[in-house]
Amino acid sequence: MLDQANGASEQGAFYIQATGPSSRPRHTLKQGNTFAVCDSHGDVGASPGGPDGLFNNDTRFLSRLELLINGTQPLLLGSRIRDDNISLSVDLTNADIYQAGQIALSRDTIHIVRTLYLWGDVAHQRIHVSNYGGAPVAFSISLTFDCDFLDLFEARGMKRERRGTVAPPTVEGPRVRVAYAGLDTTPRSTILAFEPTPDRLAAHEATYQLQLEGGGSTTLFLSTECHGLDQPQPETFFKGFMKANRAEKAATRDIVTVETSNDIFNEVMDRSSADLAMLITQTAQGPYPYAGTPWYSTTFGRDGIITAMQMLWIDPRVAKGVLQRLAHYQADAFDGPSDAEPGKVLHEMRGGEMAALREVPFGLYYGTIDATPLFIVLAGQYLQRTGDEDAIRQLWPAITRALLWMDESGDRDGDGFLEYFRATDAGLQNQGWKDSFDSVFHADGTLAEGPIALVEVQGYAYAAKRMAALCASRLGMHEQAIELDRQAAALADAFEQQFWCEEIGTYAVALDGRKQPCRVRTSNAGQVLWSGIARPGRARIVADGLVAPNFFSGFGIRTVPIGEPRYNPMSYHNGSIWPHDNSLIALGMARYGLLDHVERVFEGLFATATYMDLRRLPELFCGFRRRRGAAPTLYPVACSPQAWAAGTPFMLLQAMLGLEFDPVTRSIHFNNPKLPSSLDELTICNLGFAEAQVDVTLRRVGEHVALRVIRSVGSIQVSMNLS
DSSP states (O other): OOOOOSOOGGGOTTOOOOOSOOSSOEEEEEETTEEEEEETTSOBSSSTTSOOEEEETTEEEEOEEEEEETTBOOEEEEEEEOTTSSEEEEEEEOOOEEETTEEEEOTTOEEEEEEEEEETTEEEEEEEEEEOSSSOEEEEEEEEEEOOOOBHHHHTTOOOSOOOEEOOOEEETTEEEEEEEOSSSOOEEEEEEEESOOSEEOSSEEEEEEEEOTTOEEEEEEEEEEESSSOOOOOOHHHHHHHHHHHHHHHHTTOOEEEESOHHHHHHHHHHHHHHHHHEEEETTEEEEOOBTTTBOSOBHHHHHHHHHHHTTTOTHHHHHHHHHHHHTOOOSOBGGGTBOTTOOOOEEOOSHHHHTTSSSOSEEOOOSSHHHHHHHHHHHHHHHHOOHHHHHHHHHHHHHHHHHHHTTTSTTSSSSOOBOOSSTTSOSOOSSSOSTTSSBOTTSOBOOSSBEEHHHHHHHHHHHHHHHHHHHHTTOHHHHHHHHHHHHHHHHHHHHHHEETTTTEEOSEEOTTSOEEOOOOTHHHHHHHHTOSOHHHHHHHHHHHTSTTTBOSSSBBSSOTTSTTOOTTSSSSSOBOHHHHHHHHHHHHHTTOHHHHHHHHHHHHHHHHHSGGGOOOSOBOOOOOOTTOOOOBOTTOOSSBHHHHTHHHHHHHHHHTEEEETTTTEEEEESOOOOTTOSEEEEEEEEOSSOEEEEEEEEETTEEEEEEEEEESSOEEEEEOO
16 A cells, blocks of 8 residues: 655655665554554664654654663663564663763663553553662663654655644653644643653653662653543553553454464464554454554555455454444545545545645545455455354445445446546545556556556456345345346456456456556456456466466565566565465465465465564565575565555465355365475364364375364364365
8 A cells, every 4th residue: 555755746645755774673563543663772763764753643742762871872782572562672781981081881781671562542661770780880861852743644754834833841740741732623742751750850851860789770660641532541551561461362362373383484473463463453343453554553444354354264353343444434425535435435544633634635535446345345255254144234234335336436437347536636546456656557668547447456346246145145135146146247257358368368457548458467467366257267377477487586476577567676566575465366376276376475475474574574575586595675665564464374374275164054164275385284273153163283194184173162063175
């Protein structure tokens, strides 16, 4: 996703700038509507090149926080995010500190442990200071801080003609309060509370004069409260930490877990699970996976839906929360600046000042062509997974409105295909998942002019009609189900006629506004397989092309292969590799029985994760050819963590195992399961339904897979189907 900030005009109005390298690695914490980006020292804004800050509802409440020992930067020993993403721990020590030309404090004497976590819109920090020298020492610990209240889009690089006013900080005992009077009507303020009271507390600095005996230690605490759209819940450091731990355990209780014979793959799965748990936010409508940090920590329609699909077999509660939230915010009127049309499903929502003032269109923004059909697909998949007819019955009015939008506003010329064209120049130029300005083009490299009908979106529309038919049938509306199936079949026939390009051996990436096909090979055609709209013979041709060397880098399938116009392995959408894209393609390959192809994608992305920090798959990475012993090349401004990247390993496993669920008969089917070469054994726990679960082990036996049920609760059946 690309909702860009002021850069070169050709890049679009919301391009995310990359101005230079970060001098210190960055770490991210998130809880609810608050996230923090700090450097490896635990500082904010102390080193150039990073999107540092404490953000709440798209406003930066803390722009600088730096710890100094006797006015000098400490030395870093190490920093690490806890495995469950709850906290960041940083170990620091002092450099040699001189006074009057003499060493007053030898290096490695003072040890500082900074522990940071978020809870209830408050950033908590514990600073434990120890003297490992044999003699008493006297020194200062100071914390310098600042609050700029920049809107998230300002922090990303956008310039504003006018903005509000930051009041001079006020010091009240052990607290400093900084208030911001914005141009909207929402009051915002930051309160920094210190414990114990510093020896000196000023508008931008707190200083402690410490004297520690040999072997002595002391502890300092700082909490930073974000007062804005939400009201913070101040707690002591230890009470808040206990609540954060309890909440994490409650959120992950009873979900499916995976353990394998490969320790590194286990680390990948554990990291993905922890990232998803962190990004999933409890909203008024239910749990919702926010898209990613730092720039997309909010509700995105497309991202939330696809992440819920990736997670559906391990935790269908997320899908229900996504469906309920998107139904709640479904558009009910036409509004040009927000690209809203009745029945359309939300693309993005923002809570910052600029969104409230419509300086950016993303307060509630509907500029996406694919979220609406994908919403319907998710509803059908949720019903297939859970049998929850009551939820579908409640969602049916929203599904009906979405279907009506597909037939009317979504199909501008009545040819049966979904097309997009932004209502105003302020909106996104391209409104599929590849939403950069240059992602849709012809074989000569010229950009396509709209309205544009994307290839994968027609597959989504086909799947939406099929899934809506399933829902209608289950709710007793059989005539409507028959008609929806008829419409899906007609769309599939028209699709093959209009999009298949024999000369390039794949489907055109799009039809432009003149209904001319964009005859370019892209990964978009791979997602066509996921939807099931492709004819089997052509699906095989597409899949073979996707694993050929010009497409498959060794780490994954490129968005655009080598040899196509605009190919650039360092671009956002024209040669890079997106894990979530690969996961959908892999599930599509599995649909057509191409498990050898699936395994290549699986092994490539697993190899990618082994090279990544924390074993975390990023939003995207560069599409350079894999070289022996060399890591993938990172993309400089990729989100990490990112929800649909974190969900990728789960969808890849689903594709390899051929997992299907029948909630009516309480049965689970493994259809032609295959274990990738990196895994000899796989154990899945808590697999099943609300009242019945099993633990199963799959083990490689020669070229086959053996299945064993090791625990069963309730009435449930497990089978393995081989064909």
